[in-house]
Amino acid sequence: MTYIAKPLLHHPTLEKNRVGYTRRDYEGKISTLCAGCGHDSISAAIIQACWELDIEPHRVAKLSGIGCSSKTPDYFLGASHGFNTVHGRMPSVLTGANLANRELLYLGVSGDGDSASIGLGQFAHALRRGVRMAYIVENNGVYGLTKGQFSATADQGSKSKKGVVNSDSPVDLVGLALQLGATYVARAFSGNKAQLVPLIKGALRHGGAAFIDVVSPCVAFNNHPGSTKSYDYVREHNEAVSRIDFITGREEITADYGPGEAVEVRQHDGTLLRLRSLHEAYDPTDRHRAMSYMQEHQARGEVVTGLLYVDPLATDLHAALNTSAAPLNGMDAAQLCPGTAALDKLNASLR
Ligand SMILES: Cc1ncc(C[n+]2csc(CCOP(=O)(O)OP(=O)(O)O)c2C)c(N)n1
Numbered sequence: 290m291t292y293i294a295k296p297l298l299h300h301p302t303l304e305k306n307r308v309g310y311t312r313r314d315y316e317g318k319i320s321t322l323c324a325g326c327g328h329d330s331i332s333a334a335i336i337q338a339c340w341e342l343d344i345e346p347h348r349v350a351k352l353s354g355i356g357c358s359s360k361t362p363d364y365f366l367g368a369s370h371g372f373n374t375v376h377g378r379m380p381s382v383l384t385g386a387n388l389a390n391r392e393l394l395y396l397g398v399s400g401d402g403d404s405a406s407i408g409l410g411q412f413a414h415a416l417r418r419g420v421r422m423a424y425i426v427e428n429n430g431v432y433g434l435t436k437g438q439f440s441a442t443a444d445q446g447s448k449s450k451k452g453v454v455n456s457d458s459p460v461d462l463v464g465l466a467l468q469l470g471a472t473y474v475a476r477a478f479s480g481n482k483a484q485l486v487p488l489i490k491g492a493l494r495h496g497g498a499a500f501i502d503v504v505s506p507c508v509a510f511n512n513h514p515g516s517t518k519s520y521d522y523v524r525e526h527n528e529a530v531s532r533i534d535f536i537t538g539r540e541e542i543t544a545d546y547g548p549g550e551a552v553e554v555r556q557h558d559g560t561l562l563r564l565r566s567l568h569e570a571y572d573p574t575d576r577h578r579a580m581s582y583m584q585e586h587q588a589r590g591e592v593v594t595g596l597l598y599v600d601p602l603a604t605d606l607h608a609a610l611n612t613s614a615a616p617l618n619g620m621d622a623a624q625l626c627p628g629t630a631a632l633d634k635l636n637a638s639l640r
Pocket residue numbers: 355356357358359376399400401402403404407427429431432433434435440
């Protein structure tokens with residue numbers, strides 16, 4: 290992987306967060322993506338979200354697959370754990386890592402090719418099982434890294450840079466995530482940092498499987514008229530369901546909305562998601578309504594963004610499997626391998 294290291298020195302007066310880090314401490318190497326690529330804006334939003342959440346970088350594990358999008362974890366959180374896996378296989382590696390150590394925060398970064406084409410099965414099962422993670426797809430409708438072929442999320446009827454019309458039906462990752470049981474589902478646009486940062490913060494503090502589909506234009510291969518993933522198209526067709534504020538327990542809750550104007554959702558860790566509805570009666574806790582709302586609006590060519598669904602009391606795979614709370618790397622050999630008698634007892638209990 291090509292990269293250029295950033296100089297470590299920074300200005301001594303840079304603002305620090307509560308755990309003593311500046312924003313620079315959440316950066317990675319210098320990006321080698323094309324200038325203007327939406328993916329770089331998402332990296333910047335991840336840096337901002339982690340800094341604002343006072344996350345210690347060594348508490349994060351960032352995992353990705355293959356693609357321009359999957360290269361980006363090299364460009365943020367340089368002091369975190371990282372694993373650039375195989376094409377489409379990030380979700381299963383993340384699931385394994387999460388089961389071995391639930392004390393880290395898991396951030397999965399993928400592309401529309403990585404998650405909707407080769408990795409579709411992996412995507413589906415990680416969400417279905419409720420793996421606790423923030424899973425971000427940087428969705429540009431093409432395989433950017435391999436020179437711009439349509440991906441499975443390209444809209445039917447949209448045009449390639451050379452004018453070829455896509456005849457296939459698209460895979461809608463948000464619709465799938467809702468149907469599969471993800472407990473935090475959002476769509477965002479890389480060009481709207483004000484919306485994206487709180488959505489990432491909410492996902493990182495969510496208690497189950499959180500998924501964010503971020504439309505992220507590829508300036509090299511999919512930013513022309515006829516594309517539905519270009520900057521111009523998304524700006525013109527963006528329909529935000531709500532404006533979101535993310536509030537941690539210690540922040541003062543100021544009432545800047547009138548009664549009935551905002552829906553407040555408190556997640557199980559005490560953080561508060563305050564959603565100011567921009568569409569009448571949109572209820573982000575109603576999964577079925579969210580699914581039909583998305584379908585109705587997508588049929589009109591709109592790109593619906595915002596927090597589409599959240600189950601504030603979501604639990605995760607560890608709760609379902611009743612696994613050990615202690616990370617496996619903290620156990621000694623006798624705990625990890627308790628011997629034949631313990632195995633016989635376990636086998637007997639399953640007969
Ligand atoms: C098993 C395998 N098949 C195919 C490839 C070739 N390949 C590399 S990246 C990629 C698609 C990437 O598209 P996406 O996930 O949308 O990322 P983007 O570059 O658009 O951000 C493909 C097909 C590969 N690396 N490995």
